Amino acid sequence: xxxxxxxxxxxxxxxxxxxxxxxxxxxxxxxxxxxxxxxxxxxxxxxxxxxxxxxxxxxxxxxxxxxxxxxxxxxxxxxxxxxxxxxxxxxxxxxxxxxxxxxxxxxxxxxxxxxxxxxxxxxxxxxxxxxxxxxxxxxxxxxxxxxxxxxxxxxxxxxxxxxxxxxxxxxxxxxxxxxxxxxxxxxxxxxxxxxxxxxxxxxxxxxxxxxxxxxxxxxxxxxxxxxxxxxxxxxxxxxxxxxxxxxxxxxxxxxxxxxxxxxxxxxxxxxxxxxxxxxxxxxxxxxxxxxxx
Amino acid sequence: xxxxxxxxxxxxxxxxxxxxxxxxxxxxxxxxxxxxxxxxxxxxxxxxxxxxxxxxxxxxxxxxxxxxxxxxxxxxxxxxxxxxxxxxxxxxxxxxxxxxxxxxxxxxxxxxxxxxxxxxxxxxxxxxxxxxxxxxxxxxxxxxxxxxxxxxxxxxxxxxxxxxxxxxxxxxxxxxxxxxxxxxxxxxxxxxxxxxxxxxxxxxxxxxxxxxxxxxxxxxxxxxxxxxxxxxxxxxxxxxxxxxxxxxxxxxxxxxxxxxxxxxxxxxxxxxxxxxxxxxxxxxxxxxxxxxxxxxxxxxxxxxxxxxxxxxxxxxxxxxxxxxxxxxxxxxxxxxxxxxxxxxxxxxxxxxxxxxxxxxxxxxxxxxxxxxxxxxxxxxxxxxxxxxxxxxxxxxx
Numbered sequence: 001x002x003x004x005x006x007x008x009x010x011x012x013x014x015x016x017x018x019x020x021x022x023x024x025x026x027x028x029x030x031x032x033x034x035x036x037x038x039x040x041x042x043x044x045x046x047x048x049x050x051x052x053x054x055x056x057x058x059x060x061x062x063x064x065x066x067x068x069x070x071x072x073x074x075x076x077x078x079x080x081x082x083x084x085x086x087x088x089x090x091x092x093x094x095x096x097x098x099x100x101x102x103x104x105x106x107x108x109x110x111x112x113x114x115x116x117x118x119x120x121x122x123x124x125x126x127x128x129x130x131x132x133x134x135x136x137x138x139x140x141x142x143x144x145x146x147x148x149x150x151x152x153x154x155x156x157x158x159x160x161x162x163x164x165x166x167x168x169x170x171x172x173x174x175x176x177x178x179x180x181x182x183x184x185x186x187x188x189x190x191x192x193x194x195x196x197x198x199x200x201x202x203x204x205x206x207x208x209x210x211x212x213x214x215x216x217x218x219x220x221x222x223x224x225x226x227x228x229x230x231x232x233x234x235x236x237x238x239x240x241x242x243x244x245x246x247x248x249x250x251x252x253x254x255x256x257x258x259x260x261x262x263x264x265x266x267x268x269x270x271x272x273x274x275x276x277x278x279x280x281x282x283x284x285x286x287x288x289x290x291x292x293x
Numbered sequence: 294x295x296x297x298x299x300x301x302x303x304x305x306x307x308x309x310x311x312x313x314x315x316x317x318x319x320x321x322x323x324x325x326x327x328x329x330x331x332x333x334x335x336x337x338x339x340x341x342x343x344x345x346x347x348x349x350x351x352x353x354x355x356x357x358x359x360x361x362x363x364x365x366x367x368x369x370x371x372x373x374x375x376x377x378x379x380x381x382x383x384x385x386x387x388x389x390x391x392x393x394x395x396x397x398x399x400x401x402x403x404x405x406x407x408x409x410x411x412x413x414x415x416x417x418x419x420x421x422x423x424x425x426x427x428x429x430x431x432x433x434x435x436x437x438x439x440x441x442x443x444x445x446x447x448x449x450x451x452x453x454x455x456x457x458x459x460x461x462x463x464x465x466x467x468x469x470x471x472x473x474x475x476x477x478x479x480x481x482x483x484x485x486x487x488x489x490x491x492x493x494x495x496x497x498x499x500x501x502x503x504x505x506x507x508x509x510x511x512x513x514x515x516x517x518x519x520x521x522x523x524x525x526x527x528x529x530x531x532x533x534x535x536x537x538x539x540x541x542x543x544x545x546x547x548x549x550x551x552x553x554x555x556x557x558x559x560x561x562x563x564x565x566x567x568x569x570x571x572x573x574x575x576x577x578x579x580x581x582x583x584x585x586x587x588x589x590x591x592x593x594x595x596x597x598x599x600x601x602x603x604x605x606x607x608x609x610x611x612x613x614x615x616x617x618x619x620x621x622x623x624x625x626x627x628x629x630x631x632x633x634x635x636x637x638x639x640x641x642x643x644x645x646x647x648x649x650x651x652x653x654x655x656x657x658x659x660x661x662x663x664x665x666x667x668x669x670x671x672x673x674x675x676x677x678x679x680x681x682x683x684x685x686x687x688x689x690x
Contacts, residue, residue: 045679050477050480050679065484070481074477074478080475081473091300092478094300095297095482095483270544
């Protein structure tokens with residue numbers, strides 16, 4: 001289990017993170033969420049021992065967290081452009097004290113797994129951003145870390161690569177790895193995470209399992225396309241209306257009233273798309289933010 | 294740390310440009326060592342003596358005084374200058390590729406021969422008087438070459454600029470790691486301390502490996518030339534184009550003529566130690582400057598003035614290179630001040646006077662400064678390499 005106990009790091013300008021407490025079990029994925037500048041990267045840098053904590057303690061399975069236990073994919077692309085893809089992987093693996101035989105075996109596995117064999121001998125400057133990100137993933141995973149820290153891992157990827165990386169992350173937790181991943185786009189990682197840590201202005205706004213959040217907020221949404229004028233906002237049971245371009249999302253607290261509204265909307269439907277779902281993480285956390293504010 | 298050093302050295306020394314340069318250096322060095330061979334094919338007279346075919350009596354007369362650039366041959370077809378006695382006159386045929394200088398030279402020799410052979414026809418009693426009248430007594434004395442041998446200083450200044458370029462290369466490496474975000478990734482695997490000392494070692498090893506490469510190339514061609522003709526042809530060319538005042542016949546003979554003493558070698562080694570300590574301090578300062586650089590564009594503007602300061606040290610050592618300055622003036626004071634002492638103290642003990650106590654005192658000051666700067670540099674490196682890294686734990690496992 002990863003235990004983060006009261007970690008604080010503040011810069012002179014009051015940026016950073018304060019009193020972070022977090023427990024993440026083996027095989028769990030924890031999303032560290034927050035807007036830009038909320039303290040996500042500072043927390044990661046503290047865990048990576050790049051910057052000293054002002055206070056607090058971090059342990060992994062009851063012992064001090066070692067760098068050799070961590071795999072890290074930074075937010076910015078961190079590659080040496082003139083190296084070939086395999087050369088960078090070997091360099092990173094050797095920094096983690098891996099033996100060459102193990103490096104080549106693991107490299108074969110991960111290049112296959114990430115569908116990157118075609119770029120293995122390419123120079124990184126010839127690779128797309130998505131492919132460079134794949135190489136960074138291989139660098140982070142090759143030494144079988146116990147804790148994987150992914151800072152905005154899906155930023156700048158195309159749809160196919162987002163799905164591939166999500167799949168890899170989701171599958172990798174089965175190895176017993178604890179995964180922390182940050183994002184400021186909640187909807188991107190909602191399906192991956194078991195728990196979330198929400199940061200705002202350097203403090204924890206929410207920390208817990210996603211299931212617990214949703215249980216505490218038993219809300220249903222009906223999303224209707226091409227409804228810019230909020231046609232159903234006066235319907236009984238609608239507690240909140242959220243506009244998103246031509247889409248309108250109606251939030252209900254009672255399932256029966258939501259079903260009733262949905263049926264009546266279907267009857268008068270022309271070409272609109274309608275979607276019924278539980279409240280998304282984005283909406284929920286938005287709700288939590290508003291309540292706290 | 295070992296991985297960092299290996300990786301960096303491989304990138305530095307075995308990249309395509311470095312290998313191309315090494316290959317080019319290999320070829321150029323080979324061409325220099327065998328320059329007489331290829332120069333003789335395009336400019337035969339630069340390397341080979343001019344062949345003269347002349348009557349036996351003339352050959353006998355000139356043999357003792359002929360210059361090294363000429364040689365007598367028996368076969369007329371091989372000769373570039375043919376001298377023939379026809380009746381009472383002397384006919385000289387000169388190859389069109391030869392210059393007017395050769396014509397004047399031959400004319401002088403033939404005139405001299407004619408004069409002496411004509412004098413021989415007179416009674417012995419007046420021959421001496423005639424010689425006295427017809428030939429002036431010229432006493433030609435070659436002035437001895439200047440005794441100041443600056444070869445040691447040439448060696449040290451060469452190393453000075455070479456090492457400076459490497460310390461800047463190392464500083465640039467840090468800038469590149471910072472700007473490519475690789476630094477953050479590397480520091481999640483190694484400690485700040487390991488990274489800092491790895492950069493130091495990389496700088497030092499680069500200098501040593503590069504020097505070994507070039508010295509190795511030179512030694513290789515020297516050995517080949519030794520096996521070929523012991524350097525005879527090369528020395529002939531150097532003598533011919535007046536690079537050497539003496540025509541040596543082998544590398545061994547040349548080495549003996551250098552008269553290298555133990556004292557000279559010891560002086561050079563101590564001078565090199567001063568230089569090395571000074572450059573190490575410079576290297577750390579450059580690293581410290583470089584860690585404050587955020588963009589590659591800043592690197593030039595920050596490092597530029599620093600180079601000018603180092604050039605200033607170099608030129609001041611040239612301008613202050615007088616006995617007065619070096620024995621009791623500013624040069625004397627600067628020979629004890631770290632960084633300056635890397636050039637001033639070697640100059641003092643190589644060309645002027647410096648007591649053993651003064652040398653040891655200056656060396657101790659340099660060593661002490663270096664140790665302080667290393668410690669301070671490590672702390673500064675740890676505190677400023679990454680934003681917010683101040684007081685970061687140095688030890689990581």
